[in-house]
Amino acid sequence: MNLVFYLLAIAIGVITGGITSFIGASGVMIIVPILTMLFKLSVHTAIGTSLFVDVIASLTVAYSYYKSGNMELKSGIWIALTSIIGAQLGAFFASKMGEGNLSTSFGIVLVIAGLSMLRKSYKEKSDSSDTISGFLHFKTEWQKILAALIIGLGIGILSGIFGAGGGVMILLALIVLMSFPLHKAIGTSTLIMTITALSSAVGYAARGNIDLVLGSLIAVGAVLGGVLGSRYANKVNEKTLQRAVGICFAAMGVVMTAIAIIK
Template identity: 60%
Template sequence: MVSYFFAIVVGIITGIITSLIGASGVMVVVPALTMLFHVNTHAAIGTSLFVDVIASLTVSYNYFKNGNVDLRAGAWIAVSSIAGAQLGAMFASQINEGSLSSLFGIFLLISGIMMLSRSSKNEGGTEKEAEKRALRFKKRWQQIVLAVIVGIGIGIISGIFGAGGGVMILLALIIIMSYPLHKAIGTSTLIMSMTALSSTIGYAVRGNINLILGCFLAIGAVAGGTVGSFYANKVNEKTLQKIVSAVFICLGGMMTLLEVI
């Protein structure tokens, strides 16, 4: 019972992280399962993906209720990112693990600093950027082409860096497509739920999911994701940008320092 209680707590943390920064809970779930519950790495990853699907659907639904999900762009990005991920995986095989971790840490650090800089600008900055995007890509086919290009790019980067899909999607939506942060997080979690589902099926077929622990983690993730997304949708854009950028800077700094040490 104590183990299941801790699983729920880990799930709550995962749901909150997903709701605030639209990122995968793999950074929390995999270490927790391997170190606290002594689950082998393959099963830990498979269980994490299972939890990701449920947490992401919960969060994206709550963002959708607040009008902060772009369904069409999300679908095109999700489909095209699958192809890009295969190319990224090929590139990743040529880079050693330590270099990958350092590169990803530096990438997160720079992204966090960029977002913090954006949040220090005027309150209406993100809305103006969204308007500019709408003017640049007025035609539907232009929006689809952009979404496909972004999706392939996300897939390549995610394939190289591994469990960075949610972060990469979020950053691409904000930096490349100029989405307001709330809509970027909502759309990011929707895309992540679709990509995580395909991976979960693959791990399930091979028996690499601990369903019991996964269900308790999912209970916590639903609770944490619901509460987190409720408050995230109420927070103004600048405050949310500062929260997200602070998380990215901390994670990026920690990953970079660990590799240096």
């Protein structure tokens, strides 16, 4: 790689950290397509490298939210517990999938995620209290914990297969199941995402599917983007950002799927 590629890797990291800090989403949805299409990495190595970056970016953002008092571990920790197990299962399943199948699957997930974000940005109404009430109600605490454990397992499996730390899914779980305020949900989900991504990254590293040099460069940018993004997260219109990222995800998913089909 030459200097231009080094600078590009850092720039990608800045964008990744910024996205994670603003909406609690895993930056893997940006990193994986770019690493496969631009840096010519195999999809397995791209996912493993993205998980490595995800750990650093998410931890940076989580710490920033923690300092602002926007983190709640007591409820969210149950999701994290089973997501670790699920992440290992997902990484194992991914290693058995063909390159083309994994690329196509990831592209489809990318499109769905983008369209979901667009739909959410137009459908959701503003709430002055910044809280979205959950529609699932449990009679006992153990039912709530059991549901969180099951959701965590599912999030972990998807994380291991597609390389996503599960940020969006964790965020929805915290909002729907726990009725978290939005900012506290983002702070807590990024910490859980750190744990989930770390578990998945270990699985990919054990199979030699992480490019540490490229990943470290992207991680440097992710830390910078995460710190700056967290500082200004409350000053940017959330719906506008959701629409922009949603369009980006959907477009990249279409491109990645098309390339996999053509190959």
